[in-house]
Structures are given as C-alpha cells and as structure tokens.
Amino acid sequence: MEFKIPKSGKAVMVKIIKMTIMAQKDVLLSPKNWSRIATLWTRLQQSFRLMVGVPDYETYLEHMRNHHPDLIPMDVKAFFRHCVDARYPSAKGGMKKCPC
Numbered sequence: 001m002e003f004k005i006p007k008s009g010k011a012v013m014v015k016i017i018k019m020t021i022m023a024q025k026d027v028l029l030s031p032k033n034w035s036r037i038a039t040l041w042t043r044l045q046q047s048f049r050l051m052v053g054v055p056d057y058e059t060y061l062e063h064m065r066n067h068h069p070d071l072i073p074m075d076v077k078a079f080f081r082h083c084v085d086a087r088y089p090s091a092k093g094g095m096k097k098c099p100c
Contacts, residue, residue, distance in 0.1 A: 055080070055083045057076055057080075060073065060074075061073055
C-alpha cells in the first residue's frame with residue numbers, strides 16, 4: 001500500500017525537512033548521532049503510517065513476542081487483512097457500503 005502526497009504537500013514537507021537539517025546540520029551530520037537519526041526516521045515513518053490508518057506490523061510482532069510467546073503471530077498479509085476488517089467491518093463480505 002502506497003500513500004501518495006499531493007505535489008504541494010511534497011513541497012511543504014521538503015521545505016520543512018530542509019529547514020530542519022540546515023538549522024541543526026552540525027548535530028544531524030555528526031556520525032555519533034546516526035543511530036539516533038535512524039531511530040527518529042523509523043518512528044516518524046511509523047507515526048505517519050498510523051495517521052493514515054496503516055498499522056505497524058513490527059510493533060505487532062514485538063507485542064506478540066513479549067505478551068503472547070506461546071501463540072504464532074499472523075503473517076503480514078493476514079495481519080493487514082485483519083486490520084482492514086477491524087477498521088471497516090462492512091468490508092468482510094465485500095464493500096456493501098462506503099467505509100467513510
């Protein structure tokens with residue numbers, strides 16, 4: 001599933017990212033901070049996905065390992081199907097009505 005941002009939205013995001021990098025380039029470009037930047041990037045991706053309703057499979061796997069080690073976690077396809085069915089209950093037998 002791919003989320004597409006309108007061109008004007010892309011331009012705004014690029015400007016925000018560019019201003020952030022330019023304002024803190026000494027901190028951001030330091031090799032000792034690369035792991036923190038990678039963590040930040042991962043969390044930003046996770047946040048944006050959750051904002052548009054795309055659940056995080058890695059978080060689900062971690063939850064299953066920590067809280068339900070005796071159960072087998074769903075595969076990726078089954079997990080996303082479960083999330084869609086939970087979000088749009090009418091979709092189980094096909095889209096009979098608009099999920100909005």
